[in-house]
Amino acid sequence: MKNKKAVIQALLVLSCVFILAFSGCGKKGLPLAPEIKGQKIATPVDLKYITGDKEIILSWNHEVDNKTAFVKPKAFEIFMAKKTFDACVGCPFEFTTIGVVSMPSMEFFAKIEKGFKYYFRVQATGDDDMRSEYSKTILFESK
Numbered sequence: 506m507k508n509k510k511a512v513i514q515a516l517l518v519l520s521c522v523f524i525l526a527f528s529g530c531g532k533k534g535l536p537l538a539p540e541i542k543g544q545k546i547a548t549p550v551d552l553k554y555i556t557g558d559k560e561i562i563l564s565w566n567h568e569v570d571n572k573t574a575f576v577k578p579k580a581f582e583i584f585m586a587k588k589t590f591d592a593c594v595g596c597p598f599e600f601t602t603i604g605v606v607s608m609p610s611m612e613f614f615a616k617i618e619k620g621f622k623y624y625f626r627v628q629a630t631g632d633d634d635m636r637s638e639y640s641k642t643i644l645f646e647s648k
Contacts, residue, residue: 544576552564552627553565559616561614564612578630578631581611586598586599589620625642625645626640
């Protein structure tokens with residue numbers, strides 16, 4: 506009887522240790538540096554395009570906000586996703602970097618082909634791999 510009681514107690518203790526050791530609150534992300542108020546880069550705004558024959562000219566604006574995002578960017582990274590008109594509605598697409606523009610320029614030339622939908626967005630970058638949020642995504646359809 507004593508052995509049976511000892512085995513049950515040992516199993517209970519091991520079960521509790523197992524539950525505590527392997528329980529968690531979900532999938533952990535990458536560690537983030539603490540954010541200092543205002544110590545970030547503002548998001549690029551007013552992303553728009555002008556079309557040419559075989560290229561598109563992207564332009565945007567950027568303003569430093571002295572209260573919430575006072576870090577000046579060093580450059581802007583341009584991202585593009587490309588889909589055919591036959592691609593299913595709602596299917597995921599992946600943005601890839603198509604270029605980097607150094608400050609103070611806020612313009613980028615991208616080559617285009619007919620028969621595709623192009624999605625563009627811009628992100629401001631700074632020292633120590635500091636990045637802003639992405640700009641709003643714009644769509645250009647080249648028919």
